[in-house]
Amino acid sequence: MVAVVFNCAKCEKPMIWGSDHDTEDADGVGYIVSNYHCNDCNSWIEHGQPVEEPNNG
Ligand SMILES: [Zn+2]
Numbered sequence: 001m002v003a004v005v006f007n008c009a010k011c012e013k014p015m016i017w018g019s020d021h022d023t024e025d026a027d028g029v030g031y032i033v034s035n036y037h038c039n040d041c042n043s044w045i046e047h048g049q050p051v052e053e054p055n056n057g
């Protein structure tokens with residue numbers, strides 16, 4: 001498992017991972033969206049990452 005740490009854009013503290021959910025864009029590309037929040041200033045972000053799945057057409 002890879003730990004990904006984002007720093008808060010506002011106060012530059014490490015952000016805390018909250019949860020993941022799956023989504024899909026209009027072209028059917030799947031994404032994992034991860035939520036991160038900052039305990040220091042309550043900022044939060046969503047980080048979307050394409051899911052690379054075998055596509056058998
Ligand atoms: Zn912050």
